Amino acid sequence: xxxFTAADIAAQDxxxxxxxxxxxxxxxxxxxxxxxxxxxxxxxxxFNSIFHVGAHPPLLGHIIRPKGPEHDTLExxxxxxxxxxxxxQENYYKQAHQTSARYLSGESEFEACGFEAxxxxxxxxxxxxxxxxxxxxKLREALPLTVNDTKVIIGEIELxxxxxxxxxxxxxxxxxxxxxxxxxxxxxxxxxxxxGRLAYAKPGQEPREL
Amino acid sequence: xxxFTAADIAAQDxxxxxxxxxxxxxxxxxxxxxxxxxxxxxxxxxFNSIFHVGAHPPLLGHIIRPKGPEHDTLExxxxxxxxxxxxxQENYYKQAHQTSARYLSGESEFEACGFEAxxxxxxxxxxxxxxxxxxxxKLREALPLTVNDTKVIIGEIELxxxxxxxxxxxxxxxxxxxxxxxxxxxxxxxxxxxxGRLAYAKPGQEPREL
Numbered sequence: 188x189x190x191f192t193a194a195d196i197a198a199q200d201x202x203x204x205x206x207x208x209x210x211x212x213x214x215x216x217x218x219x220x221x222x223x224x225x226x227x228x229x230x231x232x233x234f235n236s237i238f239h240v241g242a243h244p245p246l247l248g249h250i251i252r253p254k255g256p257e258h259d260t261l262e263x264x265x266x267x268x269x270x271x272x273x274x275x276q277e278n279y280y281k282q283a284h285q286t287s288a289r290y291l292s293g294e295s296e297f298e299a300c301g302f303e304a305x306x307x308x309x310x311x312x313x314x315x316x317x318x319x320x321x322x323x324x325k326l327r328e329a330l331p332l333t334v335n336d337t338k339v340i341i342g343e344i345e346l347x348x349x350x351x352x353x354x355x356x357x358x359x360x361x362x363x364x365x366x367x368x369x370x371x372x373x374x375x376x377x378x379x380x381x382x383g384r385l386a387y388a389k390p391g392q393e394p395r396e397l
Numbered sequence: 398x399x400x401f402t403a404a405d406i407a408a409q410d411x412x413x414x415x416x417x418x419x420x421x422x423x424x425x426x427x428x429x430x431x432x433x434x435x436x437x438x439x440x441x442x443x444f445n446s447i448f449h450v451g452a453h454p455p456l457l458g459h460i461i462r463p464k465g466p467e468h469d470t471l472e473x474x475x476x477x478x479x480x481x482x483x484x485x486q487e488n489y490y491k492q493a494h495q496t497s498a499r500y501l502s503g504e505s506e507f508e509a510c511g512f513e514a515x516x517x518x519x520x521x522x523x524x525x526x527x528x529x530x531x532x533x534x535k536l537r538e539a540l541p542l543t544v545n546d547t548k549v550i551i552g553e554i555e556l557x558x559x560x561x562x563x564x565x566x567x568x569x570x571x572x573x574x575x576x577x578x579x580x581x582x583x584x585x586x587x588x589x590x591x592x593g594r595l596a597y598a599k600p601g602q603e604p605r606e607l
Contacts, residue, residue, distance in 0.1 A: 214579035241544075247422050250449070280592060330542075362581045369579050382586045
């Protein structure tokens, strides 16, 4: 077994450390984030730091770096107050990864990467037509972290579109049936296979499959 | 295709909505979080909201609810300033889920759920001996969210233990080789199967497998 101390990690080559630390913490929630500039230019970018914040009200969060290729996405979210999250399926995972390329500011990754932008109802930001789970969010908080130059973005879910057959009687959305994939690190994509779903855990009671 | 508006979601039964919203945003990073009280009582709890914050310095985040069963974990992290994250493998996923039961305050989930606590070097908090990827963190930020009663916890990685054979030449940690699993919603566990790893994306260049 190898042990890395803080000093060992700090001494790593920068690219090595980026890959190492990014892949360390487990498989991630990966989504295509759609946004739009105030003058109507759509933007699409892959994010792998999506996390659940709460269900009452329904809130999701993600991390964003103000500098670098995510700059347009952040500006659009802050200026318009809205964005969309769209799940990634195996048949378009390469196109989804391609949205991480540094396209020119204002160039639409929908078009450049071969996705169709879809407007739903009055929601002001396009969704990815190809996605099987589409979530429209309204910005609620943009918290700057002091430890590094990133922001925590919290959005409230205002619209969801999915096939009703994906939703179980108890509300559970079957991500495998939806074709959603997961990612590891910055660039590795994985399909999943269910092991089991477990009942609500209680002390002194054996774990039980649902 | 079914569309849910904010009003539709708000009208859902509370338990249905909890399950629905928790499973919507994709497969999650799931880890066993180890902590210890100032008087030396170890605590272990499953968390599925782990996210990558940065590699320089190496930072991970997660969401925690001050009220309810995560209360002990939060108190321990705030009082001692340290915690551990330990990956979950298929052969102990039921025990890992069992740590979510509401054990009495001060009762060790290590013991109650059948895990061995392992101290590494001078790190002040126990790791899960059974885990193949162990991460020791120092608390850096505990940000309260105004939108609901949760906190964003940011920790800096101070120690990592894993088998060197899991680390690629470029720093990539092979989570499948490590046996790490992922979860969906609150209670569904999944193994993964690699689709492909893609090269750094560049505009005007076709996505390429590594």
